[in-house]
Amino acid sequence: MLLGPTGAGKSTVLGRLALNDIDAGRGVLLIDPKTDLVNDLLARIPEQRTGDVVVIDPTSPTPIGLNPLATSPRSREQVPEMIADTVLATFKNLFADAWGVRTEEILTASLLTLARTPGATLVDLPLLLTNPAFRCRIIANAPDPLGTGQFWSKYQSLSEAQRLQWIAPVLNKLQPFLIRPHLRATLGQTNPSFDLADLLTKRRIVLVSLNKGILGSESARLLGSLIVGQLWPLILSRAALPPERRHIISVFINEVQDYLALPTDLADALTQSRSLGVAFHLAHQYRAQLPSRLKAAIDTNAHNKIIFGSSAADAFEIARLAPELEAIDFQLLPRYSIYARTIHHGHTNPWCQARTLPMSPATGDPASLRAASAARYGQDARQVEEQLLKRLGLASTPATTTDTTVPTGTNDSAPAIRTTASSNTTGSVTIGRRPKTKRGTESR
Structure with a gap:
């Protein structure tokens, strides 16, 4: 869990964590409501993993489709x-x-x-x-x-x-x-070329770019929530795999309060995900954004916590989770400084103070990776609209x-x-x- 106001450095930490997992060959899903973080990652994808990149961007003229109502023969949970x-x-x-x-x-x-x-x-x-x-x-x-x-x-x-x-x-x-x-061009594709199950089975790097300025806040919330919801039964399907075959999948959600809505108890969902080899990284700006159930689930089940400089109200609440610190400690943190509590090999480390590092230098071209992803999995938005009208009998x-x-x-x-x-x-x-x-x- 990452907590901190705008400009504190949360996106940079999320990006570095995601790049570490990408370098390690893991499957990664990242939901970014501003698109900047997606572009930062695309500029730093290792060459050996460029073929795994999938950019879901509804504003693209050739968007990659998502059909949350489609069943998958790979998952008995997708009924x-x-x-x-x-x-x-x-x-x-x-x-x-x-x-x-x-x-x-x-x-x-x-x-x-x-x-x-x-x-x-x-x-x-x-x-x-x-x-x-x-x-x-x-x-x-x-x-x-x-x-x-x-x-x-x-x-x-x-x-x-x-x-x-x-x-x-x-x-x-x-x-x-x-x-x-x-949104129609993305959600109106009956048989999308990309299957979200490939995130888990083929270790794809799925970067979801939700530009609120173009999509609108509610449309961005809708699409991001549907993607997380579509992922949930795929996570549950990993129960059929022996533990040694559940390689780690990392899910990064920026502004988590907008996108995490599941048909089950959230505390149980986070616990189950961890046991099934799926690691959630959840970031938000302040605790009042979180519904009470989500806040309680994160406090209990997000064992690794990274806290940036906080407001008085947030600092007071977080201090109750950190017996060795006081609220003023969290309030006085300078920019790019954090307090962190981590777990290593099952052992909970004490809270420590640290400074965050900037992103590594860019090595690639985001536009070329976007184009390659669209060519591999996207469909022309105008053709999707025409097919939609024809299928619904409206042409x-x-x-x-x-x-x-x-x-x-x-x-x-x-x-x-x-x-x-x-x-x-x-x-x-x-x-x-x-x-x-x-x-x-x-x-x-």
Whole structure:
């Protein structure tokens, strides 16, 4: 665990730790919300490992795809039920302030139905709820009369107005899929060329570049959380391997509070990961960012701790974990200085003070490694969009016959979602600004 404010040097320490693992031939996953750290690493990848580099950058014109709903024959844990639960946990974490029973019911049935449908993606989710023809086709291919079938029977029996009232909160939560072409191009690939399982089996170096300035904060959170969620069942699948074959995989998450959302107790997850040979390196700026459960899980299970100069509130809390130090010790740390507590061969070392080192000199060209990664695993974003429209039955479809505005809740300035259907019953979902109206209520 690394704790420190912006500019303290956390990214440099994360980068040096990641490079140590890369030099050692380990598989590495790094999630960077600012892209600078990814570029720093790309400039320093050892020549013998350049072929292992995978750069996931949704803003690329040829992005590498991710399909969190895809099952993998390599993992018995990647069954539709666990996949749906993992994605649901991601949504629940992202939308915790506007989450209700109805939203959970709709998303549970929808995600499970899509997870059971070969080739389905998260981009299909809005159309599943708004387009009768598409919905009937998907449901027919994933029958479950005693489970999701019960929900869809009830949903189909609703009037159009009732259905729109049900799904308005859900559709509003899915806006990142609808208005961010970069996200569609990444999550709309039915069969991505890169399999995240290769991180564990082939020791790939997976660098996730989430540019919040282009993607938007919520879209970046969504994508990063989905990647961590997709990794979780792959980690669990290592239980089938004998301990001697569980080579170390290192996962680095900068701004951990935005991306760590799993369908299980986080303390148990960190403990299990360690036993299965996966080492998490979690960085954040201040402790108030962390939900209480995540904070407790990190305090208990992150045995190695690196603390930069801290605020009075954080220093007071951290001092309770360091009997030999006082809060003022953490407050007075100069820039690039740390207090650290480490474990070596099972032995806990006392807290010590140290200075961090700068990154080593750059030796490579980040642009060439990005290009090589995109050529190996990426797909042209325009072609992905065209294939998506064709697969969903939306290509060259005039959408003029009906226009029903979905109520969006109590925020008068919130985007209104309109479902439009043409004469061939194929619908689409668009987003616009809703005119000022009388305040209403939103059922969750």
